Amino acid sequence: MISIRNVSHRIGQSQILRDVSADIPDAGITALIGPNGAGKSTLLNLVARLLTLQTGRIEIDGQDIARTSSRDLALKLAIVAQQLGVASRLRVRDLVGFGRWPHHRGRPGPEDEATVAEAIASFDLGALQHRFLDELSGGQQQRAFVAMGFAQGTDWLLLDEPLNNLDMFHARALMARVHALSRPEAPRPRRVVMVVHEINYAAAWADHIIALKDGAVAACGAPTEVLTNPVLSALFGMEIRVEELHGRPLILHHI
Amino acid sequence: MRLSYLLTATALLVLSLLSVLVGAADFRLQDVTADPDALRLLLTSRLPRTFAALLTGASMAVAGVIMQLLVRNRFVEPGTTGTTEAAMLGLLCVTLLAPGAPILLKMIASAMAALVGMAGFLLLLRRLPPAQPLLVPLVGLIYSGIIGAGATFIAYQADLLQYLGVWMSGEFSGVLAGRYELLWLAGALALVAYVAADQFTIAGLGRATSVSLGLNHAQIVVLGLVTVSLVTALVVVTVGMVPFVGLVVPNIVARTMGDNLRASLPVVAGLGGGLVLAADLFGRVIRYPYEVPAGTVFGVMGAAVFLWLLLGRPARA
Numbered sequence: 001m002i003s004i005r006n007v008s009h010r011i012g013q014s015q016i017l018r019d020v021s022a023d024i025p026d027a028g029i030t031a032l033i034g035p036n037g038a039g040k041s042t043l044l045n046l047v048a049r050l051l052t053l054q055t056g057r058i059e060i061d062g063q064d065i066a067r068t069s070s071r072d073l074a075l076k077l078a079i080v081a082q083q084l085g086v087a088s089r090l091r092v093r094d095l096v097g098f099g100r101w102p103h104h105r106g107r108p109g110p111e112d113e114a115t116v117a118e119a120i121a122s123f124d125l126g127a128l129q130h131r132f133l134d135e136l137s138g139g140q141q142q143r144a145f146v147a148m149g150f151a152q153g154t155d156w157l158l159l160d161e162p163l164n165n166l167d168m169f170h171a172r173a174l175m176a177r178v179h180a181l182s183r184p185e186a187p188r189p190r191r192v193v194m195v196v197h198e199i200n201y202a203a204a205w206a207d208h209i210i211a212l213k214d215g216a217v218a219a220c221g222a223p224t225e226v227l228t229n230p231v232l233s234a235l236f237g238m239e240i241r242v243e244e245l246h247g248r249p250l251i252l253h254h255i
Numbered sequence: 256m257r258l259s260y261l262l263t264a265t266a267l268l269v270l271s272l273l274s275v276l277v278g279a280a281d282f283r284l285q286d287v288t289a290d291p292d293a294l295r296l297l298l299t300s301r302l303p304r305t306f307a308a309l310l311t312g313a314s315m316a317v318a319g320v321i322m323q324l325l326v327r328n329r330f331v332e333p334g335t336t337g338t339t340e341a342a343m344l345g346l347l348c349v350t351l352l353a354p355g356a357p358i359l360l361k362m363i364a365s366a367m368a369a370l371v372g373m374a375g376f377l378l379l380l381r382r383l384p385p386a387q388p389l390l391v392p393l394v395g396l397i398y399s400g401i402i403g404a405g406a407t408f409i410a411y412q413a414d415l416l417q418y419l420g421v422w423m424s425g426e427f428s429g430v431l432a433g434r435y436e437l438l439w440l441a442g443a444l445a446l447v448a449y450v451a452a453d454q455f456t457i458a459g460l461g462r463a464t465s466v467s468l469g470l471n472h473a474q475i476v477v478l479g480l481v482t483v484s485l486v487t488a489l490v491v492v493t494v495g496m497v498p499f500v501g502l503v504v505p506n507i508v509a510r511t512m513g514d515n516l517r518a519s520l521p522v523v524a525g526l527g528g529g530l531v532l533a534a535d536l537f538g539r540v541i542r543y544p545y546e547v548p549a550g551t552v553f554g555v556m557g558a559a560v561f562l563w564l565l566l567g568r569p570a571r572a
Contacts (some may be wrong), residue, residue: 050466074469081463084385088327088459089513098457102469106453132513149467 001026002047002156002193007056009042009215016042017215020056028182028207029192033199035236038212040195041160047193048079048158060156074102077156078149082164083141092136092144093129096120099151119151123177139170146174150181150190157181159194163201171198175205182207203227203249211235223249259512263525267309270532274305277536279544299432307435308427308535308549309528311490312500314441316527317448317520318486319501322373324459324514325479326380330392330565332501333369333487337399339496341372342488343422344406351413362437362492369484372402377480389565425490425497425550427535434493441489444482445524451478452516459514497534497550499557500527506564 002024009017017039024030032040045051047058049065058065060076068076078099088095096119100112120129123143133141142162149157159178163171182192196202202209202223209226211219218235219226227249232240241252276284278301286293319332326336333339345368349361356364376398383390410416448455454475457465465472490496504527512519531549534556538547 048463048467050463069469070466070471071469074467077467079463079467081461081467088324088456089509090456090460090515091513094513094515095460098453098460098464098468101453101457145464148464152467 001061003057003059004043004047005057005059007043007046007053007058009039009046009051009054011042015215017046020212020215020217022210022217022220024191024193024210025208026191027184027189029179029194029205030208030210031194031196031202031206032210032212033196033202033235034212034218039215040212043212044158044160044193044195048077048081049073050079050081071102074152074154076154077158078152078154079158080145080149080160080162082160083138083145089132089134091130091132092125093120095133095144096125096129096148096151099148100153102152115153116151119147122181123147123150124173138165139167142166143170143174146178153188155191157190157192159192161195161197163196163198171201175201179205199227199232199251199253203251227251259522260525263522263529266529267525267532270529270536271305271309274308274532274536275301277539300430303432303435304427304430304535305532307430307438307494308532310438310442311425311427311494311497311528312504312531313524313528314438314445314486315490315497315500315531316504316523317445318483319527320505320508320516320520320523321448321455321479322483322501323505324455324516325476326377326391327459327461328388328391329506329509330389330502331395332499333373333483334496334498335392335399335502336376336395337372337402338369338376338484338487339423339491340399340402340406341375342366342369342484342491343419343496344368344372344402344409345488346422346491347406347409347413347415347418350415350418351409358437358492362488365492366485366488369487370480373480373484392565422491422495423550424548425495425531425553426548427494428546428548430494437489437493441486444486444489448482449516449520451475452520455479456514456516495548495550497531498554499561500531500553503557503560503564504530507560 004020004022007017007020020043032044034040046053049070053066065073097116100108100115104112120126123146125144125147128136128140133144146162162174166174178192180186181190183189206223209220209223210217211226213235219231227242229240229242232242232251243250243252280296282293282296287297322331322333323329342365346361346365349356349364376395379394379398380391383394406419410419454470457468457470458472458475462472505523508519508523508526512522531553534552535549538549538552541547
């Protein structure tokens, strides 16, 4: 479990998070949703230690992230940040291979090779593995970075807007893959925390939702509890129709 | 990969042999065992000159690739980001204030100035929009122009302009045994960089990925900055700047081998050394027995390649 207690954060003059407390459960996919500027990415970056905690406390499976070394945390959680203009010219296989760095620190063994091969297979990168990253499309790059995070072999996988610049084909495929990896029946189920912009992906695939507004938790719980007309209408400040499809909410926010 | 190592090694051997054989004085390799004068020529002039060119090229190319990964931009090198100019400014100041200081001290002062200059450039970079990669070298050129102008002004006032000329144009004709050995230190720094090759590659993926993999990002940036400034200062102090090596060589290697330094760094170093040696050889023979500085030869070649890289880059550079 990731427990977030009384976390506030300010950047310059603006208060980004106000006294946020939340628990991220130990199973499945947790989606952070909310309007622009709600503090979703800031919260994710604090959990990921990409930002320094100003006040409050964050524990991952009982370990205080402020007191745990970055090296040890690299064995507990992997982060896939938003890739804005990838500058590196690495082959996809080498990139995914660097996911194993926290384990071998420069001397990969046979088990590292096996994990990399598995990551490449499960993210369908076999045909691209010898291509250079900077020659791939945005969607393919994104998939390679998620595969790298998966190869890191951590219990927790943090994804910051992984669906950005993916078309609907690749967005659905990525969500389906991540979903499969997070199921209890997967060989080693991962716990996934992601910032999601398109709320229907959260509705269809997430197990737990944390809704943020103006830097505070507005609602949290199962999708059927959070993704309702009253909660969403208040969250986004507009009337939002919610229907049901196959027992899951379907949000008609665009009409 | 094996093939590129083999090609690089062969080219270096051939160039080194040519470099030992070509020069103003008459020299034949078979005389070395019989003629003490020939042996002396080999040991005091031809070999040191060859080593100096190789070490300069290799360490400048390694410094260039490190800088490109840390800045995450393909179009930078110490010579286009104010680092070289800052190193010269530092060297100028120490020459003015303590003319009799030993060369090692001068080099350290120069390296510290280079470090400050590079840190200033990194601070400037933070204010640039990340979506405009070509802005980085442009700002770098303006920044180095300003520092260079300051150095020129001071040198002009103190009547030391010719020093600047010497530091700015890499030249190997004056290299003799006993006057180039500091460059071995630059070579050693390039070796240290190879030990940390994976870390530099990961740093090139950005801070978020580095942190995710448990790497101390700040530490690797500092290691990179110190390496680049020391190499720059060592080269400026001993033989003078050879422009564009750090820019052109990593770009050529990255086209075919990519940015995985564990694999590509030996080729980057080898190609850097080989091209500088080739430029020096070219300068030796083009108007024999007179010489054109290697820095000038490389500057002309490098500028053309730089333009080609800027204008002819693929859509996704």
